[in-house]
Amino acid sequence: MKTVMVTGGAGYVGSILLRRLLERNYRVVCVDNLMFGGEALLDIWEHPHFSLAKRDIRDREAMQALFAQTQFHGVIHLAAIVGDPACARQSELAQQTNWQASIDLLEASKQHGVERFIFASTCSNYGKMADPGGFVTETSTLAPVSLYAELKVKFEKTLLESDPSPDFCPTALRFATVYGISHRMRFDLTVNEFTKELALDKELVVFGEQFWRPYCHVADFSRAMLAVLEAPREKVAYDVFNVGDTAENYTKGMILNELLKVYPNARIKRIEKKEDPRDYRVNFSKIAQRLDFKISKTVPMGMQEIAEILQLGVIPNPEEQKFYNIPHTP
Structure with missing residues (x-):
């Protein structure tokens, strides 16, 4: 049985993803500091393949210990200070969490033989369209206008432009606005x-x-992450996908x-x-054509x-x- 770490798993997006992973017979470790509580975990608490590792991803020593005791097939990185207003209010915490702790997580994943690494990014990276009548795609210029998007773009670049390894498969997903x-x-x-x-x-x-x-429904976020997690490596490695329709x-x-x-x-x-x-x-044809992804x-x-x-x-x-x-x- 493969084990997947989900950072931020008790959150709005992650709490659905945990259940979808368990349904597909993964062992799931939720890493979360429970900033917004843990009620979303109650109905899966006694699931034999679920566990909560309550810790802050900024705690490098605690995260290293977690990697040392468990062999993870995949890491799905959702943990972040989410959204423009929250990042503006807590800019230092956002820098520590969305950038430095993410880099530490990436390096630990490589060091401990993680095969799949999925990063939750955002379509906010595009900013304002150069052509008001057109659509942006994954190859369009990124023009972040907030700290939240700036940090997403910065980590995306580090994740996807690092020296390719045949044993590591990182993917960034630029999600539409969720609901x-x-x-x-x-x-x-x-x-x-x-x-x-x-x-x-x-x-x-x-x-x-x-x-x-x-816009994209929160349930479809999980469907997209599962599609990437289970896709052949050659379809998703060192690549980025807009997620939506x-x-x-x-x-x-x-x-x-x-x-x-x-x-x-x-x-x-x-x-x-x-x-x-x-x-x-945003144009979402790439994920539809490459992975046959459709919203529900x-x-x-x-x-x-x-x-x-x-x-x-x-x-x-x-x-x-x-x-x-x-x-x-x-």
């Missing part, structure tokens, strides 16, 4: 937040509805139009904004599921701080 239901739920993401505001019958204030972003590029205005189908009487205040340093549409959910489907769990009271108070990565005031 949807997870075991560690978040309501500070565009689709989730907009749906939540209208579900609570609040006025939704939207700035700059004309700017583009690609080309049809799932939306402006905020388009998202509002979809929400109005769910909440026709919604109160929406649209505030004009002429400039946004991040404005990009669309933005309207994600809105419906979030609306449903709030309507039914599955999450009775979505304004609780635990659902947000930065301080939240209802």
Whole structure:
């Protein structure tokens, strides 16, 4: 049985990935400092192939000890200070975690014979499209405009441009903007937040509805990582893939139009904004053609599921701080 380390496994993306890996008969070690708690792990706690290594990836000695005691087939690196606002608030911690600790993790993986290394990057790396009418691809110029994206680009470059080894298979995945239901739920993401505001019958204030972003359901993130983990080496080694679907590029205005189908009487205040340093549409044909990857959910489907769990009271108070990565005031 192969063992996979998932850093940040108790988080929004990782908590789903843990379950998909267990379903596919991997032994899974979740490395997480439980910054946002560990409730997302409760229902798999007694799974015979699951274990939690509670530690901070910045603790080099503790991480080395973990590598020394377990032979890992793969490392899926999700742990990070996530998002532009969180990195801006905690810039030193972001540098330590998203850059230095990631380098240490990469070196330890190579040193201890890890075969597969998957890095969670972001489409935010593209910044603003040079051609407003076009689409960016994996070969487009990267133009990060935040510390979060700058550190992602910096580590990507180190990961993919190192001297190739036939025994090591690193891959970077530039994920679209995420949304949807997870075991560690978040309501500070565009689709989730907009749906939540209208579900609570609040006025939704939207700035700059004309700017583009690609979106991808959190469940499909795990499907993409599994596709890469299990793909033939020659298809993914030292390579990068955008993760999403080309049809799932939306402006905020388009998202509002979809929400109005769910909440026709919604109160929406649209505030004009002429400039946004991040404005990009992404082409996702590479992962579709190379790995036959297809998404399973669309933005309207994600809105419906979030609306449903709030309507039914599955999450009775979505304004609780635990659902947000930065301080939240209802």
